[in-house]
Amino acid sequence: MKFLDEYRDGPAATRIARAIGRIVTRPWTIMEVCGGQTHAIVRYGLDSLLPPEVELVHGPGCPVCVTPLETIDRAHTIANRPEVIFCSFGDMLRVPGSNGDLLRLKSQGCDVRVVYSPLDAVNLAGANPHRMVVFFAIGFETTAPANAMAAWMAKKRGLTNFSMLVSHVLVPPAIAAILEPPDNRVQAFIGPGHVCTVMGSGEYQSLAEKYRVPIVIAGFEPLDLLESILGAVEQLEVGRAEVENRYARAVREDGNPRSRQLIADVFEVCDRKWRGVGTIPRSGYRLRDEYRDHDTEHLFAVRDIETRESAVCISGDILRGLKKPHQCPAFGKQCTPHTPLGATMVSSEGACAAYHQYGKLEPLGIAAKVDPA
Amino acid sequence: MCLGIPGQVVERYHEHGVLMGKIDFGGVRKAVCLEHVPEAVLGDYVLVHVGFALSRLDEAEAQRVFALLEELGQLEELMEKPSP
Numbered sequence A: 001m002k003f004l005d006e007y008r009d010g011p012a013a014t015r016i017a018r019a020i021g022r023i024v025t026r027p028w029t030i031m032e033v034c035g036g037q038t039h040a041i042v043r044y045g046l047d048s049l050l051p052p053e054v055e056l057v058h059g060p061g062c063p064v065c066v067t068p069l070e071t072i073d074r075a076h077t078i079a080n081r082p083e084v085i086f087c088s089f090g091d092m093l094r095v096p097g098s099n100g101d102l103l104r105l106k107s108q109g110c111d112v113r114v115v116y117s118p119l120d121a122v123n124l125a126g127a128n129p130h131r132m133v134v135f136f137a138i139g140f141e142t143t144a145p146a147n148a149m150a151a152w153m154a155k156k157r158g159l160t161n162f163s164m165l166v167s168h169v170l171v172p173p174a175i176a177a178i179l180e181p182p183d184n185r186v187q188a189f190i191g192p193g194h195v196c197t198v199m200g201s202g203e204y205q206s207l208a209e210k211y212r213v214p215i216v217i218a219g220f221e222p223l224d225l226l227e228s229i230l231g232a233v234e235q236l237e238v239g240r241a242e243v244e245n246r247y248a249r250a251v252r253e254d255g256n257p258r259s260r261q262l263i264a265d266v267f268e269v270c271d272r273k274w275r276g277v278g279t280i281p282r283s284g285y286r287l288r289d290e291y292r293d294h295d296t297e298h299l300f301a302v303r304d305i306e307t308r309e310s311a312v313c314i315s316g317d318i319l320r321g322l323k324k325p326h327q328c329p330a331f332g333k334q335c336t337p338h339t340p341l342g343a344t345m346v347s348s349e350g351a352c353a354a355y356h357q358y359g360k361l362e363p364l365g366i367a368a369k370v371d372p373a
Numbered sequence B: 001m002c003l004g005i006p007g008q009v010v011e012r013y014h015e016h017g018v019l020m021g022k023i024d025f026g027g028v029r030k031a032v033c034l035e036h037v038p039e040a041v042l043g044d045y046v047l048v049h050v051g052f053a054l055s056r057l058d059e060a061e062a063q064r065v066f067a068l069l070e071e072l073g074q075l076e077e078l079m080e081k082p083s084p
């Protein structure tokens, strides 16, 4: 498919990896923030092409993973109500709450539906005026324009039976939360390309300056990712710390101004709890007051839900780049994609699930490295 | 989750006052909201996420990584040549 296949060329990938090998002189730790990129890196074995000096660690960029357990439980409580049609993206279906997942609720007779787009959920509300349609609105900035558009359309069409349970998260505050603690290991970031199609690369400038880290914005295909790692290593080796856009076919400096405007009209920034990490100040979106009538939390009073996370899970350290999945004693044993204990195993974009799926049960092998030419 | 898929605009129309498009993803066609990429005309490629077009893909910029590969190839050839 155009704009995809040509970026998956094996020999070209090896050529870029060799170029990285030629310029690297010291060990560097680089984090890709986005879960989709983690998935691609592990799936295509890109980390095994890199010289031993370059270590990739995997960031918190999987919205499904970081949605707090109590929010999932709240979603399930609402989905249980007979008047509700509960709509969700497919990847949320199997995420277990304290008592099973959405798929199980569906099998028990709850009206749970998978939608491809939030706009489908709005249309569902239009077609079912006597039911309450609730859409589970999760995601990063990438998903925010579509979700904002859904709220905007529902309001415009006067659909009082459409609401959103919003658990939106933002990337820049998460990057700051990783860089702030003194034990941080991350020296450069592979930036989230699709988040930047919306918000632009400009947002990352102040982070690069304040923390003196290179941030290289990347696409999601093997050549995109390797080329961006090359860019990060180039910067690290000469001591530069700049924002570099290596996904210019999709990302402009100011992102998509229309999308940013709509987001600002519909959402406001709020503190948000991230599963495995804790609360990060000003790291999420919630609906503005003008959209109260479409805010599930306002419409359905669901009491606070208490949850308890597994004591063995080290997903917090994994999400901050301090540890790797195989260092967790539960990895592949009590904790698997079918029986996930923590954030990084609940979605295929979580680092633990990606390592599990592609059989990465050992520490990253150094043996398979490509010789620098 | 932040998956964005490139697809080609094959139709533009309005629905409930919103600009929509039929987008072709390697043979599979889907209805996508084009409201935020109104400049995309028939034949253009757009990046689509959850039924929503986020940006128009720039053909010239898309070539950049291949130019880099070309350079890397020439560099490797130079390095392989024995010095006189």
Ligand code: SF4
Pocket: A310, A312, A313, A314, A315, A318, A325, A328, A329, A330, A331, A332, A335, A336, A340, A341, A342, A343, A344, A345, A346, A352
């Ligand atoms: S393997 Fe499971 S328990 Fe261990 S860190 Fe990953 S998600 Fe947590």
